[in-house]
Amino acid sequence: MFEDDPVDDLPAATLCHLVDRGDDPGGDGGAAGDETLLIRKKRGVGSGQWVGPGGKVEPGETVEECVVREVREEVGIDVLDPERAGVFVYRSDGWDAVVHVFRATEYAGTPEETAEADPRWFPVDDLPFAEMWQTDREWLPHVLDGGTFRGRFVYSDGEPREVRMETGVTPSL
């Protein structure tokens, strides 16, 4: 899957997909059923789109530390039980990365808008795919359903040109 990629040299990044189950997920008075927290990114790579919170791993930081820090910085909550759900190599004209995807169900605090992100809960069966990275629709349903994946997505001119994915595998490189 990653034989042609310099995975050790690519920048690492994280994404967090928080799933809230129960009668009133998110505590926002919304409908019953599973919901997931997405942010509308205000700046950086992919700004304007809906994505899971996350960002680049800093020097000396583990991916687990990164995902907790990024969620706190972007929406002001503490994720308590992040687990690895997937990993993908992302290649494009201007930005390449290894992206580590986490799933979580426990958190402390209430998501708040920050300078970086506008958070909103979405029903897991009604996600805004038209305003998301195109290849997220390939893997996000598996992650929200408790599954795992590995993928390789090559974009050029903003369009996915190569899409490879396997599910039900250990989410490591």
Ligand SMILES: Nc1nc2c([nH]c(=O)n2[C@H]2C[C@H](O)[C@@H](COP(=O)(O)OP(=O)(O)OP(=O)(O)O)O2)c(=O)[nH]1
């Ligand atoms: N959902 C989704 N996110 C992706 C894809 N490819 C990709 O690089 N990303 C994410 C991973 C990182 O979270 C983000 C790029 O980092 P960023 O610009 O948000 O980093 P950051 O918030 O730490 O920003 P900075 O302050 O470090 O510049 O883009 C993709 O295909 N789908």
